[in-house]
Amino acid sequence: MLRASVQKSLRQTYKLSTRFSSSVAAQYFPEEPISPQLVTSSIPGPKSQAYNDELGNVFDNRATYFVVDYVKSLGNYISDADGNKLLDVYCQIASIPLGYNNPALIEAAKSDDMLYALIDRPALACFPSTNYAQILQEGILAAAPPSMTKVWTALSGSDANETAYKAAFMYQHAHKRGSLDFTSEELSSVMNNEAPGASDMVILSFDRGFHGRLFGSLSTTRSKAIHKLDIPAFPWPKAPFPSLKYPLQDFIKENHDEEIGCLQEFERIIVEDYEPHKIAAIIVEPVQSEGGDNHASSFFFQGLRDITLKHDILMIVDEVQTGVAASGKFWAHEHWNLTTPPDMVTFSKKFQAAGFYFSNPELQPNQPYRQFNTWCGDPSKAIIARSIYQEITKHNLVEKTAQVGDYLYDGLKQIINKYPGKVLNLRGEKYGTFIAWDCYDAEVRNNILLECRKRGVNIGACGDVAIRLRPTLTFEAKHADILLQVLEDSFKAV
Known part of the structure; x- marks a missing residue:
């Protein structure tokens, strides 16, 4: 005892x-x-x-x-x-x-905002409610990571990651096209799931990472075979994630060498295995949660950011499990003190809502209906997220x-x-x-x-x-x- x-x-x-x-x-x-x-x-x-x-x-x-x-x-x-x-x-x-049956969340659930969000659930992209901007500004956006000013709301953590992937692909192809419009070949080939209309770009994830169980997110999940068996997958790359030794203070050199080796292999994959601009984005968790609670140092994550900037690759930080105060920061990646923030941060779980944050307006496609589904999130969940944020701040x-x-x-x-x-x-x-x-x-x-x-x-x-x-x-x-x-x-x- x-x-x-x-x-x-x-x-x-x-x-x-x-x-x-x-x-x-x-x-x-x-x-x-x-x-x-x-x-x-x-x-x-x-x-x-x-x-x-x-x-x-x-x-x-x-x-x-x-x-x-x-x-x-x-x-x-x-x-x-x-x-x-x-x-x-x-x-x-x-x-x-x-906590279970928190009185502040019960009050939010009893509100008029919640009542109408539930019984008249809007198709947000086409028919947003008069108060949706306010709900976001008082909750999800008020909690945004440093430098992030925009949000795309989604239905789950997997959906948050997949919509972030879509944003990355559309962003990269828009940069390739410049001011040009879609070609007739792109418009016709994409209907057959073929290039050039269908992208051949990839998302890079890390060994032992977990990013969800839908088709795109599952292709970036690397934690357990049982998650992936029998499901078609995109042939997307993975890079090694550091395997640190503990206690950390006893293995300073060994862990530093491990992280340097992983960074070197990460950049080798980018340079040698893929032609320039083939990797649209990487996705990484601050702590690989489902994969075993695997940590890395700020040095490693800063190294990832430096390499992604060097090669014009977007960086998506998956905070589905690590976000919303559990790490002692509101967002776990704040522990890194990056010199340049990530491009997108995804969230769900403890926020009871889902989506991804960003700031660059070019991550929002120029045409409507490209980042789209019926619900595009859920105002009822955004109302709960607002109350969660306000209670976290209040206390x-x-x-x-x-x-x-x-x-x-x-x-x-x-x-x-x-x-x-x-x-x-x-x-x-x-x-x-x-x-x-x-x-x-x-x-x-x-x-x-x-x-x-x-x-x-x-x-x-x-x-x-x-x-x-x-x-x-x-x-x-x-x-x-x-x-x-x-x-x-x-x-x-x-």
């Missing part, structure tokens, strides 16, 4: 480094459980299993952890159908920003997440160092609550996940052997203490 003296020391450090005037979680959720509450001997319990069996008759339920009672879920605790209440540090695969949740992340990381470091044969490679220091570690093998990892669930913590995996943390932005030291205790007990039990 985490020693009381260690916990007290962590708490004192946390109090000295934070400006918490009160518990945001307590303000939002005065009736939030003070600890996990378990009422069945196993999870899933009998009611959850029965509901899931019924669901399985009409819906593919084979990935179900347990069936949830969302009415009874509250704050940082998820309730299953049997009434078990688990501390949730997975949060719908990183998609719950302010200073970016800084508070950074602080509780430091507290949690220090506690994890002390625990994980005691079990080197089971868990290793703790990473995410000074990165908010975006923290992960590896297990000795997949069996150890799966057993730890089950032990945590038995003790009332819902936690998730990524990559081949990693466990990742994805709590809400209202996750505080009191929640971290419970998590640390459960993790140590689980490590000991495996």
Whole structure:
């Protein structure tokens, strides 16, 4: 168990480094459980299993952890159908920003803006509402990354990435054409999916990256074979992503050499494997989340940016999972302090909406109906995103997440160092609550996940052997203490 003296020391450090005037979680959720509450001997319990069996008759339920009672879920605790209440540090695969049944979001859901957005859902590109610009300006655009002034709203993270790819292709071909119009050959050949009308340009992604499961996004996803099997794919390139060694301070030269090698291979692919201007854009995650929570340094990402600028390649940063304050910055790529910002930043998950940010007006095609679908996003989701942004700002949740992340990381470091044969490679220091570690093998990892669930913590995996943390932005030291205790007990039990 985490020693009381260690916990007290962590708490004192946390109090000295934070400006918490009160518990945001307590303000939002005065009736939030003070600890996990378990009422069945196993999870899933009998009611959850029965509901899931019924669901399985009409819906593919084979990935179900347990069936949830969302009415009874509250704050940082998820309730299953049997009434078990688990501390949730997975949060719908990183998609719950302010806790379950947050009162501010409930108020937004009850608003007149929401009512009409839901029942008269507009085809935004053709019939936008009178207040859509205001909704965007007060929420999604107010939260825009530095230097970004425009947004294209989309339906999901995969859709956000694919529309960014489309913007990149149209931008690059417009530059090739200059002032010329489409040729008759382009107009006819494209109807047969052939060049020159159909582009032969490519999007470059990185080994172990994940960018979605639609056709274009899946062609850039490189995390697991099961995602891609049997699906036709574009023959697009991938470059190596650094495999860092931990603890970082013990492998400074080795990690620097690794990143230099990856940058050199990245540029070699551009120069030797593809003719100039064949690569329209690259896409990269600040942390390769689904692929194993793989990090790289600011040096590496600045190197990517320098090379893309050198070769007139657009840079898309995929912040679908890393964005919206979880990293201790509103956007994780802010940690890099790039000398030139990326061209596009995609988002979804914790914003409950989706799309991509940009600033260059040339990334918007000259003709209408080219970047287009019926919905082009959803005003109801943009309304929720507005409330999320306003609550994050009101309660200073970016800084508070950074602080509780430091507290949690220090506690994890002390625990994980005691079990080197089971868990290793703790990473995410000074990165908010975006923290992960590896297990000795997949069996150890799966057993730890089950032990945590038995003790009332819902936690998730990524990559081949990693466990990742994805709590809400209202996750505080009191929640971290419970998590640390459960993790140590689980490590000991495996």
